[in-house]
Amino acid sequence: MDEVGECSHANTADDIWAKLVPSDSKYSDIEIRSNEVVVSSQITNSSLDKHEWCKITRNSDLRSAKMQNKSSNALLVDEAIVQNDDVIDIQCGSEIILGPAGEGYMIYRFKVMPSRESCKQQLQIGIDVEHARCSICLNIWHDIVTVAPCFHNFCNGCFSEWLRRSQEKHSDVLCPQCRAVVRFVGRNHYLRNIEEDILQADSSLRRSDEDIALLDSYSSIRSNLVIRSGKRPRRKRARSPMGVESDGLEVQCIQCGSEFSGFRCNQDTVHLQCQACGGIMPSRTDSSVPQHCVGCDRAFCGAYWHSEGVSGSNTHPLCNRETFMPIAERTISRIPFLAHEKNRHEQDITETCIRQIGKSLQEVISEWIRKLNNREIDRTRMPLNHAELINAGTYVCSNCYDKFVSFLLYWFRITMPKHLLPSDALRREDCWYGHACRTQHHNEEHARKRNHVCRPTRGTDM
Numbered sequence: 001m002d003e004v005g006e007c008s009h010a011n012t013a014d015d016i017w018a019k020l021v022p023s024d025s026k027y028s029d030i031e032i033r034s035n036e037v038v039v040s041s042q043i044t045n046s047s048l049d050k051h052e053w054c055k056i057t058r059n060s061d062l063r064s065a066k067m068q069n070k071s072s073n074a075l076l077v078d079e080a081i082v083q084n085d086d087v088i089d090i091q092c093g094s095e096i097i098l099g100p101a102g103e104g105y106m107i108y109r110f111k112v113m114p115s116r117e118s119c120k121q122q123l124q125i126g127i128d129v130e131h132a133r134c135s136i137c138l139n140i141w142h143d144i145v146t147v148a149p150c151f152h153n154f155c156n157g158c159f160s161e162w163l164r165r166s167q168e169k170h171s172d173v174l175c176p177q178c179r180a181v182v183r184f185v186g187r188n189h190y191l192r193n194i195e196e197d198i199l200q201a202d203s204s205l206r207r208s209d210e211d212i213a214l215l216d217s218y219s220s221i222r223s224n225l226v227i228r229s230g231k232r233p234r235r236k237r238a239r240s241p242m243g244v245e246s247d248g249l250e251v252q253c254i255q256c257g258s259e260f261s262g263f264r265c266n267q268d269t270v271h272l273q274c275q276a277c278g279g280i281m282p283s284r285t286d287s288s289v290p291q292h293c294v295g296c297d298r299a300f301c302g303a304y305w306h307s308e309g310v311s312g313s314n315t316h317p318l319c320n321r322e323t324f325m326p327i328a329e330r331t332i333s334r335i336p337f338l339a340h341e342k343n344r345h346e347q348d349i350t351e352t353c354i355r356q357i358g359k360s361l362q363e364v365i366s367e368w369i370r371k372l373n374n375r376e377i378d379r380t381r382m383p384l385n386h387a388e389l390i391n392a393g394t395y396v397c398s399n400c401y402d403k404f405v406s407f408l409l410y411w412f413r414i415t416m417p418k419h420l421l422p423s424d425a426l427r428r429e430d431c432w433y434g435h436a437c438r439t440q441h442h443n444e445e446h447a448r449k450r451n452h453v454c455r456p457t458r459g460t461d462m
Contacts, residue, residue, distance in 0.1 A: 056090075155215060
């Protein structure tokens with residue numbers, strides 16, 4: 001690599017402010033040290049000859065650069081064609097292909113290195129003091145310990161005393177804050193530094209020397225401690241609703257204490273925890289009511305408790321039915337955020353197309369659900385588990401339904417007659433990488449100028 005020109009910034013000879021990283025790891029990175037460089041390297045994968053192909057000039061923001069094509073070939077920069085002597089701005093992450101097509105040509109990724117000054121800057125972390133209090137003594141942590149698997153934090157002395165009393169009275173040790181069964185406790189050196197910074201910033205939060213001495217006398221946790229469970233395994237505890245005290249006892253499912261629809265839990269009943277509300281329900285292999293979302297395989301309790309005639313409880317977390325329903329019974333009024341790979345320009349075009357044909361979003365989705373049921377759609381790209389099993393009657397959670405609708409909107413768009421597309425959308429060329437394009441996520445101009453509701457013609461069809 002030949003370098004020309006003088007450095008206008010305080011770069012030393014050892015400073016590397018950017019790199020050109022080849023897509024093939026068998027080739028070395030091209031390190032850029034000066035603020036203006038002419039880059040020479042091999043152009044194709046099959047030739048070892050090096051050629052001068054671009055000039056890179058660092059921009060004043062120190063985070064981007066201008067690249068001038070010095071090659072006789074057209075270059076591709078973030079899929080835009082750059083002819084000989086043309087100049088284009090490149091950002092960290094920009095993809096550069098050294099020819100008019102990717103096949104056989106070297107591909108580089110432009111990477112800006114962190115400056116020496118930014119590396120020295122200390123990371124500033126904001127924390128609400130109320131989140132740094134022990135829930136047992138309500139003071140700022142002292143000699144902090146963290147319990148697992150819930151990861152709540154306490155003073156060493158406070159939790160040590162709780163641990164001693166719990167092991168005297170119960171077979172399991174429950175978290176003082178959430179009542180989850182504690183399996184592990186250890187000192188947290190990282191949060192101890194934060195504790196010290198808080199007290200240094202506000203000395204009024206410090207305890208007296210007598211309080212500290214008393215707390216230290218209770219402390220018994222000196223190293224990581226694995227806490228054995230009691231003799232009898234206990235059911236997984238649900239997350240308690242806000243404001244509900246459980247008095248140190250685990251919350252069980254409603255059917256552990258009452259009979260509904262002829263069923264009541266016994267000692268051998270296996271339970272599931274709902275992924276939406278954290279509530280507990282029995283795992284029922286004898287019931288036809290779905291308890292798992294087909295799209296993500298997670299458990300949800302809305303359909304089960306609805307079928308049992310349980311509509312609400314002041315002491316047990318329960319989902320409403322809308323969290324877990326058949327696809328055909330769901331309604332939708334807006335395009336999901338996930339649609340078209342979160343590309344808002346494509347979402348706006350789809351919304352315009354729906355208005356153009358005089359239908360509502362719900363009508364369009366219902367029409368494409370019928371096509372799905374009739375096996376008229378290729379399900380290869382459906383971003384859900386068990387795609388072949390999904391139909392109008394399938395129970396899915398709200399998140400999976402949004403993914404399902406996004407999948408149908410993709411098919412709606414690619415089958416849309418061109419004369420129904422907005423005029424500005426008609427003028428756009430297809431992106432080579434189609435729906436799998438990564439540039440659309442960080443380059444607003446590229447996301448707007450190219451059509452991404454299409455199949456990739458380069459790269460991997462994901």
